[in-house]
Amino acid sequence: MVVGKVSRSVSALTASEGKARRSIGARRNPASAEAILEAAEAVLQEDGYSGFSIEAVARRARAGKPTIYRWWPSKAALLIDVYQRQKHIDYPDTGDLERDLAGFLTGLLAHWRDTPSGAIFRSIVAEAQSDEAAAEALAAYAASRRVEQGKITERAKTRGEVADDVDPLQVADMVSSYAWVRLLTGRLDEDEAKIRAAVRIIVHGIKT
Amino acid sequence: MVVGKVSRSVSALTASEGKARRSIGARRNPASAEAILEAAEAVLQEDGYSGFSIEAVARRARAGKPTIYRWWPSKAALLIDVYQRQKHIDYPDTGDLERDLAGFLTGLLAHWRDTPSGAIFRSIVAEAQSDEAAAEALAAYAASRRVEQGKITERAKTRGEVADDVDPLQVADMVSSYAWVRLLTGRLDEDEAKIRAAVRIIVHGIKT
Amino acid sequence: MVVGKVSRSVSALTASEGKARRSIGARRNPASAEAILEAAEAVLQEDGYSGFSIEAVARRARAGKPTIYRWWPSKAALLIDVYQRQKHIDYPDTGDLERDLAGFLTGLLAHWRDTPSGAIFRSIVAEAQSDEAAAEALAAYAASRRVEQGKITERAKTRGEVADDVDPLQVADMVSSYAWVRLLTGRLDEDEAKIRAAVRIIVHGIKT
Amino acid sequence: MVVGKVSRSVSALTASEGKARRSIGARRNPASAEAILEAAEAVLQEDGYSGFSIEAVARRARAGKPTIYRWWPSKAALLIDVYQRQKHIDYPDTGDLERDLAGFLTGLLAHWRDTPSGAIFRSIVAEAQSDEAAAEALAAYAASRRVEQGKITERAKTRGEVADDVDPLQVADMVSSYAWVRLLTGRLDEDEAKIRAAVRIIVHGIKT
DNA sequence: GGGTAATCGAGACGGTACGTCGTGTCTTTCC
DNA sequence: GGAAAGACACGACGTACCGTCTCGATTACCC
Numbered sequence: 001m002v003v004g005k006v007s008r009s010v011s012a013l014t015a016s017e018g019k020a021r022r023s024i025g026a027r028r029n030p031a032s033a034e035a036i037l038e039a040a041e042a043v044l045q046e047d048g049y050s051g052f053s054i055e056a057v058a059r060r061a062r063a064g065k066p067t068i069y070r071w072w073p074s075k076a077a078l079l080i081d082v083y084q085r086q087k088h089i090d091y092p093d094t095g096d097l098e099r100d101l102a103g104f105l106t107g108l109l110a111h112w113r114d115t116p117s118g119a120i121f122r123s124i125v126a127e128a129q130s131d132e133a134a135a136e137a138l139a140a141y142a143a144s145r146r147v148e149q150g151k152i153t154e155r156a157k158t159r160g161e162v163a164d165d166v167d168p169l170q171v172a173d174m175v176s177s178y179a180w181v182r183l184l185t186g187r188l189d190e191d192e193a194k195i196r197a198a199v200r201i202i203v204h205g206i207k208t
Numbered sequence: 209m210v211v212g213k214v215s216r217s218v219s220a221l222t223a224s225e226g227k228a229r230r231s232i233g234a235r236r237n238p239a240s241a242e243a244i245l246e247a248a249e250a251v252l253q254e255d256g257y258s259g260f261s262i263e264a265v266a267r268r269a270r271a272g273k274p275t276i277y278r279w280w281p282s283k284a285a286l287l288i289d290v291y292q293r294q295k296h297i298d299y300p301d302t303g304d305l306e307r308d309l310a311g312f313l314t315g316l317l318a319h320w321r322d323t324p325s326g327a328i329f330r331s332i333v334a335e336a337q338s339d340e341a342a343a344e345a346l347a348a349y350a351a352s353r354r355v356e357q358g359k360i361t362e363r364a365k366t367r368g369e370v371a372d373d374v375d376p377l378q379v380a381d382m383v384s385s386y387a388w389v390r391l392l393t394g395r396l397d398e399d400e401a402k403i404r405a406a407v408r409i410i411v412h413g414i415k416t
Numbered sequence: 417m418v419v420g421k422v423s424r425s426v427s428a429l430t431a432s433e434g435k436a437r438r439s440i441g442a443r444r445n446p447a448s449a450e451a452i453l454e455a456a457e458a459v460l461q462e463d464g465y466s467g468f469s470i471e472a473v474a475r476r477a478r479a480g481k482p483t484i485y486r487w488w489p490s491k492a493a494l495l496i497d498v499y500q501r502q503k504h505i506d507y508p509d510t511g512d513l514e515r516d517l518a519g520f521l522t523g524l525l526a527h528w529r530d531t532p533s534g535a536i537f538r539s540i541v542a543e544a545q546s547d548e549a550a551a552e553a554l555a556a557y558a559a560s561r562r563v564e565q566g567k568i569t570e571r572a573k574t575r576g577e578v579a580d581d582v583d584p585l586q587v588a589d590m591v592s593s594y595a596w597v598r599l600l601t602g603r604l605d606e607d608e609a610k611i612r613a614a615v616r617i618i619v620h621g622i623k624t
Numbered sequence: 625m626v627v628g629k630v631s632r633s634v635s636a637l638t639a640s641e642g643k644a645r646r647s648i649g650a651r652r653n654p655a656s657a658e659a660i661l662e663a664a665e666a667v668l669q670e671d672g673y674s675g676f677s678i679e680a681v682a683r684r685a686r687a688g689k690p691t692i693y694r695w696w697p698s699k700a701a702l703l704i705d706v707y708q709r710q711k712h713i714d715y716p717d718t719g720d721l722e723r724d725l726a727g728f729l730t731g732l733l734a735h736w737r738d739t740p741s742g743a744i745f746r747s748i749v750a751e752a753q754s755d756e757a758a759a760e761a762l763a764a765y766a767a768s769r770r771v772e773q774g775k776i777t778e779r780a781k782t783r784g785e786v787a788d789d790v791d792p793l794q795v796a797d798m799v800s801s802y803a804w805v806r807l808l809t810g811r812l813d814e815d816e817a818k819i820r821a822a823v824r825i826i827v828h829g830i831k832t
Numbered sequence: 833g834g835g836t837a838a839t840c841g842a843g844a845c846g847g848t849a850c851g852t853c854g855t856g857t858c859t860t861t862c863c
Numbered sequence: 864g865g866a867a868a869g870a871c872a873c874g875a876c877g878t879a880c881c882g883t884c885t886c887g888a889t890t891a892c893c894c
């Protein structure tokens with residue numbers, strides 16, 4: 001059983017229309033926003049984080065730099081938007097905590113490994129180390145993800161699988177951290193048995 | 209009881225000599241190397257990773273840029289050297305696993321919070337996301353630290369506190385990851401109770 | 417005795433109405449035109465030619481940029497309109513050529529120095545160096561002014577003060593040029609004795 | 625008889641070397657300076673003042689913008705250098721004041737008309753209307769030219785052709801102004817007879 | 833007297849240029 | 864041959880204007 005799947009529609013047309021987009025009046029042009037996000041994604045995928053610049057995105061999107069700065073105050077904000085467009089992680093709900101956490105973890109690592117998401121998220125974390133705005137955005141995002149992922153343990157707690165004094169957010173934190181560090185140190189292709197072992201340790205550690 | 213202490217010799221004189229260093233002939237000038245490393249550390253501490261540039265280090269060290277590039281092929285290499293000059297933290301050995309792990313974790317977070325090490329290590333992680341050399345250096349460093357830290361659990365295993373099928377390196381990985389993510393998301397001032405709770409979960413999860 | 421005085425009606429109200437002007441139907445709104453011209457004049461006076469941009473004028477006039485572009489095809493056109501709103505100086509007629517020319521010259525320089533006219537005229541000359549329309553407008557304006565100013569010498573010629581072969585337009589040209597260059601090189605605060613000396617040279621040069 | 629002719633050597637090679645120039649150590653590279661000045665001249669000639677930008681010059685010279693800004697603090701400074709490279713006006717010395725002044729004037733106007741100098745000088749004057757630095761540079765330049773040109777009248781004064789109370793600088797000012805305004809209003813193709821008439825007026829006005 | 837048409841403020845759009853900063857390479861001069 | 868010094872080509876930064884556009888609201892004019 002899967003909850004929370006969010007897909008996105010890719011309109012790959014916009015990027016190579018040939019003709020320039022125009023203003024549609026005194027309001028944001030969604031076509032421009034779309035083109036910019038797609039260009040950003042493409043630049044990241046092709047040139048990596050080191051080649052990712054506002055200029056490069058603007059060039060590729062055939063957009064003016066001010067148009068980007070108007071809507072995304074920093075490189076990080078753009079990165080996060082790109083990441084959000086990509087991401088659709090499943091939060092499993094099988095009725096078994098260990099299975100749920102292991103499913104989440106393997107799903108997340110596979111998602112990072114098999115889509116551009118991993119590279120993008122690495123970029124965001126890197127950016128957050130030098131840009132205060134990025135750090136805040138990342139912190140907010142991470143917190144919201146912890147809440148979401150914490151629900152897995154919360155459900156198990158409701159089922160009586162987990163000790164009363166356990167904080168689901170803390171569990172989410174531990175599980176996420178394990179995934180983050182794997183991403184940041186290039187160890188996404190972790191043996192699934194190891195992942196299960198790690199999850200088992202935590203689940204054993206918190207059960208009633 | 210304390211193991212693995214590494215100290216460094218601080219020659220704080222070099223940074224503000226006033227007069228420029230000169231060549232000492234056809235060989236590397238240690239005073240320059242020292243001045244550069246100290247300047248790098250100071251820049252990182254004062255301006256953070258965002259202000260850390262080869263130019264800034266050269267300015268502060270009163271060194272020529274080529275002198276830096278001659279000895280450190282990339283920003284990452286310099287960062288790693290700077291980090292290795294730092295005093296490392298202690299790995300406690302009290303005879304009690306939970307106490308050891310909690311001591312290690314609080315010590316590490318405090319070390320990152322109270323010395324330049326935190327800013328430096330954040331920078332290395334950030335750099336490693338786009339620089340291959342930094343990534344390799346970071347991976348090697350992290351692996352060696354896992355081995356070192358794994359000894360804590362290894363000892364507990366020898367004492368029979370821990371189940372046979374537990375991989376001490378995996379435990380080290382989980383504990384370190386928890387610390388890393390806190391560093392990278394600016395949550396070093398974590399409540400000590402929370403840290404103990406996290407450690408307790410893991411220790412409960414792996415005990416015989 | 418004074419000839420050729422042109423006044424303008426200042427409706428200083430429009431500039432700071434607070435509330436935005438609206439369309440008054442399918443025809444030009446004179447209040448907007450007025451507000452734009454006044455804003456342009458104010459911007460020129462306060463920030464000079466370098467701060468004079470369509471954006472700045474629109475902001476100050478609380479007008480839309482298209483409203484400006486609709487009625488003034490170029491910055492130059494707006495500048496010219498602004499200049500023409502200015503009060504023009506008097507052409508003296510005392511019955512004495514030297515007195516008339518000196519009066520004209522000191523009056524013109526004082527006018528440029530003490531009113532926005534100087535800044536505006538400088539701007540037009542500058543604009544005319546790269547804008548063809550401005551160049552034409554400036555040429556036409558300058559020619560008409562030469563005719564007007566030539567009448568001073570013309571009258572003296574009628575009185576027999578001036579040699580027959582003297583072209584009054586040429587005299588006007590020489591006198592005006594002297595003033596222009598002073599404006600353009602920031603030498604409006606010229607010693608009056610010097611002005612009189614220059615006029616005397618010309619008057620001596622053309623007298624019967 | 626002609627005095628003060630200054631020629632320049634054009635090394636048109638530099639502009640299209642194909643390969644980029646490199647630094648020649650910690651000092652100014654004359655090849656870069658040369659390439660920049662030539663590119664500036666070419667841009668001015670081909671695109672006019674409105675197309676003249678530091679960016680365009682840098683592009684054309686295959687130079688970095690900082691290299692230009694390092695040596696020329698403003699657009700005006702660059703323009704003036706370009707103008708100085710171009711200019712080689714004769715200050716005639718025939719022993720006859722009227723002939724000298726007429727020769728100077730026709731020479732100057734012809735020079736402005738037949739070489740890029742005219743366009744360049746117009747640009748400088750325009751620039752000086754919005755840029756304070758340009759204004760100062762132009763004022764200094766104009767003053768030095770007045771001194772130079774004043775020597776023509778000075779010599780005539782020594783010869784006793786000119787009244788004692790006449791200021792040669794003022795005469796130079798009047799003559800130059802006449803030329804400037806012709807340049808700025810696009811009237812360089814003035815009838816030579818008119819020029820002579822203007823000069824005659826002044827010479828008559830100042831003679832003993 | 834209801835539709836049409838032109839006007840208004842507003843502001844987004846794709847661009848270009850600004851002036852500054854950092855990169856990594858180079859050369860000279862001094863030791 | 865190492866080191867300080869700093870110029871060089873390059874390119875990204877974030878901002879200001881450019882001139883064009885589309886909007887929604889607001890009348891005046893014409894059928």
